[in-house]
Each structure stands twice: as C-alpha cells, then as structure tokens.
Amino acid sequence: MRTPIAAAVAALFVAAPALAADATLSEVVVPGSHEATLTQADPQPWAHSQVSREGVAVLGGPAQSNPNRLLDLMPSVNVESADGYGLSATRNLNLRGKGDFHMTRNVEGLPLTGTGHGAADMFDLENVADFELYRGAMPAGAGLGVSNTTGATNMTLRRPQDKFGVEFRQSFGTENFRRTFTRVDSGRIGPSGTSFFVSASDMQADKWKGAGLSGDRSNFTFGLAQPFANGAKFELFALSNHNEAHTYRAMNYAQMQNRDNWRTWDYDATLNPAAGQRQNWYGFNRVVQDDKALIANVVLPVGNDGRFTFRPYYWKNDGYTLSANGNNVRRWDIVHEAKGFTAQYDLKISSALDLTAGYWWMDMESPPPPVYQKDYAPTAGGDLVWSKWAVLSKHGEHQFRSPFLQLTGRVGGTTLSGGVRLHQQVQPSFSYYQTAGLPDVPYDAVWGSNPAIDPWQQVAAKTFREWLPNLSLRHELRHDLALTAAYGRRLGRADWGPVASTYNSNRAAFVAKGVSLQQVFAGLRPEISDNVDLGLRYDGDRLSLAPNLYYSRSRDKEVSLYDPVVGVTYYQSVARAIGMGAELEGSYRFGGGLSAIFALSYNRFSFDGDIQATNGAVTPVDGKQVPNSARVLAKFGLDWKRDGWTVSPVMRYVGERYGDILNQQKVPGYFLADLHVGHQWRNVAMLQEVGLGLSILNLFDKNYIGQISANDFDLNAGATYYAGAPRTVALTVSAKY
DSSP states (O other): OOOHHHHHHHHHSOOOSOOOTTOOGGGTBOSSOTTOTTOOOOSSOSSEEEEOHHHHHHHTTTTTOOGGGGGTTSTTEEEEESSTTSOSSOEEEEETTEEGGGEEEEETTBOTTTTOSSOOOOSOGGGEEEEEEEOSOOOTTSSOSSOOSSEEEEEEEOOOOSSOEEEEEEEEETTTEEEEEEEEEOOOBTTTTBEEEEEEEEEEEEOSSSSSEEEEEEEEEEEEEEEOTTSOEEEEEEEEEEEEEEOOOOBOHHHHTOGGGTTTOOSBSSOOOSTTTGGGBGGGSEEEEEEEEEEEEEEEEETTTEEEEEEEEEEEEEEEEEEEETTEEEEEEEEEEEEEEEEEEEEEEETTEEEEEEEEEEEEEOOSSOSEEEEEEEOTTSOEEEEEEEEEEEEOEEEEEEEEEEEEEEETTEEEEEEEEEEEEEEOOEEEEOOTTOOSOOHHHHGGGOOOEEEEEEEOOEEEEEEEEEEEEEEEEETTEEEEEEEEEEEEOOOHHHHHHHHHHTHHHHHHTTOOHHHHHTTOOOEEEEEEEEEEEEEOSSEEEEEEEEEEEEEEEEEEEEETTTTEEEEEEEEEEEEEEEEEEEEEEEETTEEEEEEEEEEEEEESSOEEOTTSOEEOOTTOBOTTOOSEEEEEEEEEEETTEEEEEEEEEEOOEESSTTSOSEEOOEEEEEEEEEEEEEEETTEEEEEEEEEEESTTOOOOEEEEOOOTTBOSSOOOEEEOOOOEEEEEEEEEO
C-alpha cells in the first residue's frame, strides 16, 4: 500500500511504462503508416491492427509482462486491471462490446495455453517482436484455438540476433515496484550459423491498497535458431515462469456507491479473529502459478514456390488459488498439460494465386471445470483446518482437430481471399464422486479411500463440429486508397466450469426435480457468430486512415438465467445477440518530429429478443446493452521526437457502462491521461545505447471505477466492481552492448 514516504519518492521519479527513448507512438498501432517500419499495411482487408517492437516497449509498461496492455490504443478495445502495473490476475478486456472469455491468445500462431485458465503473462515483452489483433473476420489459419468469437491476438517472438549482444533494464516505481531484465544473444556461431539467446527477469510490487503483493514474478527464456543451406530452418523456444500474487477485493454495487470505498476497500491487512470474518484476511486470498512451455518451428522449402511449416508445442501449468468461500477458505489446485502442433503448407501457384492448407491438433488435460477443490476453516490464529472436499472428479481430455484451407487471388488492383476451417472439439467426459468423510490427502491418494460415484453427476463425452468459412475483398481505388470487405464465422466454446460448479453446490435442488448434470450439459453448445466488416484504407504521405463499419450476429449464446423450476441460476445456451459499430484508427505526421495516433469507436452489442430459458421462463432483455460494454471509446496520443528525446502524452476515454443486463447499475465514464518521457544516448563508452525512461500513468490521479466483473454471459445483478489504480510511476534505466 502507498505511504507518504513512497508518494514523496514517487514525485521525484514519476514514471510508468518503461520507455525505450527511440520508441515513438507513431510506431505503436498503425493501419498503414510509412513510419511504422516494423508493421505492415495488411494486404488483406481484415479488421486487423498490429503493434511494432517499439510499440511493445512503450505500451508494455515497466512490468513488460501483461500483453493486454499492448491493445490499449486500438479501436473498440477496453483494457482494465485492478493494478496500475497490470500485474494482478484481476483484469479483463472488452472488444466490440464482448468480454474476453472467448478471446484466442496465441504465441507464434499456437494456442499455447489451451483454454487460458491458469497461465498468464508467461513471456517477457522484451522478447516479443510484434503483437497483432483481429477484431472481426480472419483468415482460416489465424485465430486457431478453443474460442475466437471475441477476436484473436497473436504474439511473435524475437529471434536470436545475428550479432553478440547484451540487453539490460532496471525499473523502480511506486508501490515498491522493482524489475530487472537481462538478455544475452550469442550471435551467429561458426560456419553453422547457429545462434541462441537466454533471458531472465525478476519482478515484484506491492498492491496499491490493502496488504500483500500485486505480483512476484520470475522468468527464464531460451531461444535457438539454426539455418540450413537449402533455406530450411529450425527454431526452438523454452521458458519457465513463476508468478504469485494476492488478489484485490471486489465491491458489490451498493458498496461501489460509496466513493470512500474506492481506494480503501480490500481484504483485511490483519487477521480479524471473529468467526465469519477470518476468511477475509489477505493471506487467504492469493494465487500461485508455475508454467513451463516449449515451442519448436521447423520450416522446409518445397520446390521453388512451396514451403512446409511444422510447429509442435507443449505447456504445463501447476498452481493453486486460495479464496474466501462463505466462512471457509477454498483451495483450487489448477493443473494443466497441453500438447499439440500445427502443420501448414504454403504454395505460390502463380503470380496471382496463393494457397495455404494446414491442420491443427491439440490434446489438453482439464480443467475446466475444476477437477477438485478443498474447503478449509480459518482459525483465529491464522491457520487453515481441514473441512471437506468441495469437489472431486475425474475428467477425460479436451481434444481439438481442425483442418483449414485458404486461397488468395489477385487481379489488377483487386485481391480476393476465401477459406474455411473445420473446428472439431471433443468435450470430455466428467465423472463426479461423493466426498463425505474423505480425508485431507493429495488428489492421487484420495482414490485409496474408494469414493463412491455420484450417479447424478456423470457426463458423457460429446463431439462438436462447425465449419468456419471466411471471404474477403480488397479493391484499390487508387494508389493510396482501397475499399475493403470481409466476412467470417467464429466459434466460442461452451463454459462448462460454472455449470458443473453450480450443480455441485446446488445438487439437492437439482436432484429434487429429477435433473441430472448430464441433462444440464445437454443444453450447452458452442456460441457461433457471423461477422461482416466494410472499410476504407487511406495511406497518404502524412495521413493514414482506416475507417470501418461492422455487423455481427451471434446464436446459442450462453447466458446465466434463473430456473424457477429448480430454483437455481445457471448457464444455458439460449440467447442471440447483435453487434454493430463504427471504428476509425489512424495517424498523422506533422513534421518536425511530431506525430499523432488516434482511435475512435462506437460499439453496440445487445441481445436480440427476450431470452426464454429451457423451462420457458422469459427474461426481458431485448435491445439491452450487455454488461461492461462502453458504447463510446476514444484514444489519442501525441509523440514528439528530437535529438534523442521523446515526449509522448496519451489520452483515453471510456464511456458509461452498466453492470447488469437491465441497464440499472450505471457506471460513469472516465478520462485518463498518461505521459511518457525518455532520452537515449548512443555509443556511450563501450555501450551501444543507454536509455532513461520516465512515465506517469493516470497523470491527473483520476478516481474512477475501472474493471467490472460482469460480462456478456451474466444476466443477474451480481456484478462486482474494482476501482482503477491511482497515479502510478516508474523509472527505467536501460543499456545495450
């Protein structure tokens, strides 16, 4: 928590995102800027934005770990975090009005973390070459993963450098923030041309309110590159990442009405010995995660015009969460293991026709839903005493098999691209067990007690198949102006986890009405959305513009509805939704080292018709904006660069939102400003570069509500709210050799 001394020190070292002094905002998010040397004007007409290496350095902040921060200046994107540095696992992202549950987050085109539960912030952003976002339709080989109805991001990693080099960054900031990062590149070694890099980082920061850590993270990454004389290459990336943190405590709507709570409400800093309050001690509300990941990339030339790429990957996650659950503390052990690959063949059939054909394969061990959870009773002395097994189950494997095909042709100034992907997904079997009287032993050992199968909670495996077509057109009206249009179908997996947990917690109510877990699961289906984008791309000498209109329709949308027959609220795939809006992103180069970047968007995402639950009950939501969805978003940044100096103010506006589907829990909009200042010296003694970065997040110390836990699944007035972080500052010193 901030102290007067810390605040005084912060005033001397005001900062935030660590800033490489030559990183300019004009190179951050650009639809087609001449200055964006590490971005490209996408020749295909997808609603697609890309962040350059320089942009990653600016937007990634001093923590350089949270990839959500890289989306901050893109249209239709609202990124929120309970923590100023973005370290906390308490965060969300909203894209075109839709929550991020169905967002695909890929690395090197691979869905490395499977469903996304457990892993977060595995890669140091200094090791990221660029970052991209698809907001609407996308080609068949993009957005591979469990879900992509919200959109898809992809992170491209920096390869080992051709020359030997050392990079070093040291950051300090408010809330006792500190971070050290080092990367060493071998350069090409001998006649083989082998090169590699190793990097390591260590980071820690306190929460800005309450007690505990917002993050304690350490990372080790290794990369290897081996070229071959025939044009083939082999690349390998491996990492180990540890992260732990104490969570922030949310407010309900009534608590949020009292502004005095915004910067004070949190878990207890000291243990309250009173029964019914002990579980709210900060030490009983935390998360620990350990991740291991491996990615390989094999590229083989095939003839003069073909290329075959094979990318296997592996991810292992071990961790747990502790959280208050009633008067108890619940421990959820989260263990994943995912393995998979993509195989892709690219062929230039002629100068005017390209073919891409590929296949994605992945198996992943659960969760979701939680495989097992345990409840403990907190004591007045701060200990946890065994209470019971809350959940005990066995799960099959999540399986994904997905072939895809894309054809792209060009005639004069017109480019036409079309493709399709078959998404095949096996929902695993779920078998739950009765837990009364079972001892507090590890999961593998509890089976020695021969727990009885719960006949009401047995779910058979089920296979879903869906064709996901796409079609796009780009027509050059003149050399600097093009018309674009794109259509694409996307898919979002059913959310089995909350359904299984709700059934388990309300088992007696379901059994009393003769409803099994299998019957509840039978009503869950993947969400399907059809998306259309229509836009223009203008790329002049000074001005670059990309206006875009979009429209989407979603069916089988999963929402949380009250079932009056059972008397329980649970998820059902019964809703339809319509999304529509307008987006504008662009940049302008004034000259004299001054440039600007801007993004404006209007997003309407609402339910299409009142929703009828499977039991016939109707919820009047037709035309209501979904929760946590701002209709108006605006971003603007200026960048001035001269004689090694950079000065970059950034401004963001988020319009009003609602925490409930009936649009009664209104949250006011807010305006935030950040400031980044940096200077870089070249060729200092033996060093190639020396940089000093100084930034301020929330420059005017705005007191506002940022994250809302409600999403487009939630139709109940049970949303929770988090205050945005106060002014956050940091200073970064960097050097390259």
